[in-house]
Amino acid sequence: MDNRITRRTFSALLVSTGMVLSLPAFAQNEIKIGYNADQSASGAAELGLSGLYGFQAAIEDLNAQGGVLGRKLVGVVRDDAGAPPKSIQNMNELIDNEKVAAVVGPTNSGNALAWLHIPQQKKVPVISHVATATDITARYAKEPQNYIFRVSMVDREQLALLAAYAVKASKSKNIAIIADTTGYGQAATKDLQEILTLHGIKPVGIEKFGPKDTDMTSQLAKLKAAGADMIITGSLADATAQVLKSMEKMDYYPGLLSTWGSINTPLVNIAGPKLAEKTIFAASTTEDASDRAAALHKRLVAKHPNMPAFVSAAQGYDAVMLIAAAIKQADGTDGPKLQAALENLGKVQGIIKAYDKPFSKEQHEALGVADFHLAQWKDGRVVKLDDPVVKGLTAADLKR
Amino acid sequence: MTAILQALASGLALGAIYGLIALGFNITYATTKTFNFGQGAFLVPGSLVGVSLLLLAAGKPHFGNLTQAEMTMTAYVLATLASVVVVGAIGIALYYCAIKPFVGAGGLNWVLSTIGFGIIMQNTALAIWGPASIAVPSPLGSEVWRIAGAGIRPQEVLIAVVAVAVMALLDIVLRKTRFGKALRAVAFNPQAAAIVGINVESIVIAAFVISSALAGLAGILIAPITTASVFIGLGVALKAFSAAIVGGLTSPRGCMLGGFLLGVVEALVGLWRAEMREITIFLLIIIVLVVRPGGLMGARSVEKI
Numbered sequence: 001m002d003n004r005i006t007r008r009t010f011s012a013l014l015v016s017t018g019m020v021l022s023l024p025a026f027a028q029n030e031i032k033i034g035y036n037a038d039q040s041a042s043g044a045a046e047l048g049l050s051g052l053y054g055f056q057a058a059i060e061d062l063n064a065q066g067g068v069l070g071r072k073l074v075g076v077v078r079d080d081a082g083a084p085p086k087s088i089q090n091m092n093e094l095i096d097n098e099k100v101a102a103v104v105g106p107t108n109s110g111n112a113l114a115w116l117h118i119p120q121q122k123k124v125p126v127i128s129h130v131a132t133a134t135d136i137t138a139r140y141a142k143e144p145q146n147y148i149f150r151v152s153m154v155d156r157e158q159l160a161l162l163a164a165y166a167v168k169a170s171k172s173k174n175i176a177i178i179a180d181t182t183g184y185g186q187a188a189t190k191d192l193q194e195i196l197t198l199h200g201i202k203p204v205g206i207e208k209f210g211p212k213d214t215d216m217t218s219q220l221a222k223l224k225a226a227g228a229d230m231i232i233t234g235s236l237a238d239a240t241a242q243v244l245k246s247m248e249k250m251d252y253y254p255g256l257l258s259t260w261g262s263i264n265t266p267l268v269n270i271a272g273p274k275l276a277e278k279t280i281f282a283a284s285t286t287e288d289a290s291d292r293a294a295a296l297h298k299r300l301v302a303k304h305p306n307m308p309a310f311v312s313a314a315q316g317y318d319a320v321m322l323i324a325a326a327i328k329q330a331d332g333t334d335g336p337k338l339q340a341a342l343e344n345l346g347k348v349q350g351i352i353k354a355y356d357k358p359f360s361k362e363q364h365e366a367l368g369v370a371d372f373h374l375a376q377w378k379d380g381r382v383v384k385l386d387d388p389v390v391k392g393l394t395a396a397d398l399k400r
Numbered sequence: 401m402t403a404i405l406q407a408l409a410s411g412l413a414l415g416a417i418y419g420l421i422a423l424g425f426n427i428t429y430a431t432t433k434t435f436n437f438g439q440g441a442f443l444v445p446g447s448l449v450g451v452s453l454l455l456l457a458a459g460k461p462h463f464g465n466l467t468q469a470e471m472t473m474t475a476y477v478l479a480t481l482a483s484v485v486v487v488g489a490i491g492i493a494l495y496y497c498a499i500k501p502f503v504g505a506g507g508l509n510w511v512l513s514t515i516g517f518g519i520i521m522q523n524t525a526l527a528i529w530g531p532a533s534i535a536v537p538s539p540l541g542s543e544v545w546r547i548a549g550a551g552i553r554p555q556e557v558l559i560a561v562v563a564v565a566v567m568a569l570l571d572i573v574l575r576k577t578r579f580g581k582a583l584r585a586v587a588f589n590p591q592a593a594a595i596v597g598i599n600v601e602s603i604v605i606a607a608f609v610i611s612s613a614l615a616g617l618a619g620i621l622i623a624p625i626t627t628a629s630v631f632i633g634l635g636v637a638l639k640a641f642s643a644a645i646v647g648g649l650t651s652p653r654g655c656m657l658g659g660f661l662l663g664v665v666e667a668l669v670g671l672w673r674a675e676m677r678e679i680t681i682f683l684l685i686i687i688v689l690v691v692r693p694g695g696l697m698g699a700r701s702v703e704k705i
Contacts, residue, residue: 041531082531208674212635214625215410217551218670221403238533238627249544249551250406269465269535270627272542 031068031333033059033323034094035077035316037105037130042082044236046264046308047130048107052077053300054313054351055104055129058320068324069331076100082107084114091115095122101333102126102323104316109133116140120147123335125326125342127151127319130312132158132260137364145339149364151319151352152312153260156191157369158282159234160400162257163195165280165374166230168397169255169389176205176228176254178219178243180235185211188234188259198399204228211239216246223254230255233279237261240279241270248275255280263309263375263382276377283375284367285314285352286384292351310382315367318350322358322366369398405550407667413556415663417622420563421640422647422655423570424614429649430574431587431607432503434510436494438518440637442487442612444525446619447628450483451534463529468537476539480620487616490521491609499608526630533629555624562621563656566614570652583607642681646688648698657697 035055037048059073067073076098080087087106094100095118102125106112109131119126120140128136128150140146166175177192179185189206196203204226207219220243223231231254233240240258247253261267262281287297287310296317297310307313325348327333330341348355358366374385421443425435436442452462457479458470498513540554574580585593586603594600619632626632639662647658662681669680688696 045532210635212626212631215414215667217406217410218403218667219674221406221671225403249410249553251544251546251549251551265465266533266535272468272537 029071030074031071031327032074032076032098032100033320034098034100034103035075035105036080036087036090036094036103038082038087038107038111039079040081042108044107044130044261044264045082047312048079048105050300050307050309051104051107051129051312051316053304053307054296054316054318055320057296057300057313058317058324062320062324068327073320073324080106080111082111084111087111088115088118091118095119095124100124101327101338104129104319104323106131109136112136113139116148123147123339125149125323125335125339127323129315129319141362141364145336146364147335147339149322149342149359149366151315151322151358151366153282153284153367153372154365155188155259156195156400157365157367158259158372159188159191159232160195160369160398161282161372161374162232162259163192163199164393164397164399165389166232166255166257167196167199167201168392170230172227172229173201174204174227175201175230175232176207176223176226177203178205178207178209178216178223178231178233178235180211180213180239181208182211182235184236185234185239192232192234195400209239209243211235213239214242214245215249216243217249220246220250220252224250224252228254230257232257234259235261237264237267238270241267241276244271244275244278247278253278257281260284260311262377263311265308268377268380273377273380280374280376280385282372283311283382283384284372285311286373286375286382289373289384290351292349296351314351318352318355318366321350322348322355369400370395402549403671404668405548407671408664409547409550409552411664411667412560412660413552413663414666415643415660416556416560416563417618417625417636417659418640418643418662419656419659420559420566420618420621421615421637422644422659423563423566423652424611424618425641425644425649426652426655427570427583427614428607428611429644431583432499432604433587434499434503435514435649436498436518436608436611436615437511437514438494438516438521439611439615439640440633440635441518441522442490442615443619443622443633443637444522444630445490446483446487446616447536447623447632448525448529448534448619448630449486449616450479450620451536451623451628452529453479453482463532463534465535466537468542471537471539473539476620480617483616483620484613485616487619488609488613491612492605494612495605495608499604503604522630522633529630531630533627533631534623536623536628538624553625555621559621559625562617563659566617567652567656574652579603579606639681642685644695646685646695648695650694651697654695654697658695661696 038045039049059075062073078090080090104127107130112131125147132155137148137150177189179189205223209216240262256279258279258281260282268276285293300307326338326341330337343359375382376385424439428435494517498517502509538555544551582598582603586600590600643658643662644655648654666677669677
């Protein structure tokens with residue numbers, strides 16, 4: 001029996017004690033940023049996983065430049081598996097035990113709505129880099145300090161872009177809506193009706209289908225009979241794929257516009273690569289949108305060959321860049337000061353764009369309809385759509 | 401006109417799925433006057449086991465997506481046989497855990513025990529495969545066949561052909577063979593059947609194995625349409641159960657007829673108002689049950705639960 005403590009076990013002991021006690025020397029030198037998002041379970045998990053890759057890449061880049069305020073940035077990553085209770089638990093753990101300066105996440109809007117009160121009460125800024133529900137940034141908008149920010153695509157803003165495209169592209173101005181019966185689909189239907197009213201257009205048809213339906217030919221037959229040449233759908237990728245498959249059955253291909261859910265691979269896997277190219281959807285960026293985006297995409301794919309949606313990687317990257325800039329400006333990680341700094345940022349270079357005063361007291365959305373692109377699948381990749389209709393869109397068309 | 405033709409084609413395709421699953425209710429009801437309320441959950445291992453075997457054969461992990469090239473007819477047939485065997489074997493476990501303790505004892509304990517068994521199985525599948533769905537290409541390709549302007553997919557035709565074949569087979573087996581006679585004897589009077597030398601328990605087990613195997617078959621057949629996932633079974637099994645009730649639980653032909661009827665009604669009502677589909681279907685069921693309590697083709701005066 002050899003009871004000597006070898007150097008290796010000794011250093012392992014040191015490391016583990018260091019983790020348990022979180023030695024003050026470490027804590028002062030490092031700045032921790034939390035990541036709490038579904039990376040494995042729900043239909044949107046791909047967005048959370050890509051978001052993580054972007055989050056990590058931004059931390060790498062900042063550390064390569066010597067960190068922030070001379071301190072090293074450390075990402076503390078938690079997967080909430082799409083479950084609100086797990087997401088709440090992660091949030092408490094990140095804030096109370098890990099003492100993170102800020103949190104990036106979550107993937108699912110429902111999870112955000114379940115724990116918004118925690119960072120708000122504990123005064124820790126959060127940047128939502130995926131979840132799109134309008135209420136996330138709005139809930140505490142009337143509080144003296146609102147700790148919830150977003151670098152993602154708000155539902156209403158995406159739909160505004162889709163509606164603008166549909167109105168421009170439709171020859172007959174016969175525009176229709178088809179959506180699933182989930183809360184998401186029905187909220188999208190309501191938003192779309194309101195937005196189309198602003199354009200002075202009444203949809204020629206509004207159809208519903210069950211979230212697990214596989215045949216929408218009857219609903220589409222009604223829209224076809226009504227003469228719809230542009231259809232906007234508010235549903236997740238797998239349902240949009242079934243709409244496309246039903247269109248194929250009928251050999252009826254009006255323009256099909258969808259929200260950024262279509263960026264997820266179930267669309268391509270279920271509808272097949274050729275059919276998937278027939279829907280146009282909203283995206284904040286694509287891998288071919290700019291040189292910076294192309295460079296980040298190349299770097300991430302080299303490291304993660306199966307990386308799905310690039311768009312949330314870019315949003316995760318930019319979220320970290322904005323937090324880092326705010327820490328610099330606040331000269332520390334004190335929550336209220338950090339929140340104030342986020343609301344008063346100057347110019348920050350991101351992947352999606354060069355941000356200039358991205359947030360203010362009233363505006364907690366870094367991205368709006370003007371920043372969004374339309375995109376589509378081409379040969380298994382998401383590319384920016386650049387047709388004459390897109391070129392003809394002006395700010396006045398983006399009614400919301 | 402094309403719209404109505406399309407609705408008929410789509411409805412028959414949907415109805416074939418309902419009918420095929422409904423046949424699984426028929427065989428055990430004909431033997432024990434019980435059936436597996438968790439039948440929907442049995443579609444889950446049916447599709448996932450088959451798809452995972454196809455994935456493993458293609459040298460991939462058990463969870464992922466299949467490409468069209470990896471889906472050959474031979475591989476699909478082998479995977480289907482494997483699904484049928486595996487899910488059929490689960491049927492034996494179903495009998496011993498959820499049916500045997502309660503059969504013949506009266507009461508409705510078996511209703512809850514079969515639902516419970518299904519939930520256990522679904523959650524086991526959730527632990528193994530996770531919640532995401534797997535896209536499954538059809539071995540017959542993804543093109544659309546067009547008949548007078550109405551589109552239908554080869555896989556949908558395959559399901560209808562298999563469903564009708566299974567129905568015919570069940571019909572013949574039940575009416576013409578010794579095994580079928582034994583099944584019906586057990587259903588009519590288990591004690592008397594035992595006295596004349598029929599091994600009642602093995603007949604009942606066989607019925608549950610066939611019923612479960614049919615769910616396995618349905619699971620892998622519908623995977624190219626619905627995708628394979630832990631959540632495919634529930635909605636479709638409720639419709640299949642309704643089809644069996646409308647058509648007649650005691651008759652294979654009735655189950656199939658009920659399936660087609662429900663599918664076509666669903667598609668045709670969708671042409672009018674999509675949100676009225678379920679309302680119409682369940683109103684129809686109530687009317688049928690009032691007029692013909694045994695279902696359209698069922699024996700009269702059957703005890704209903």
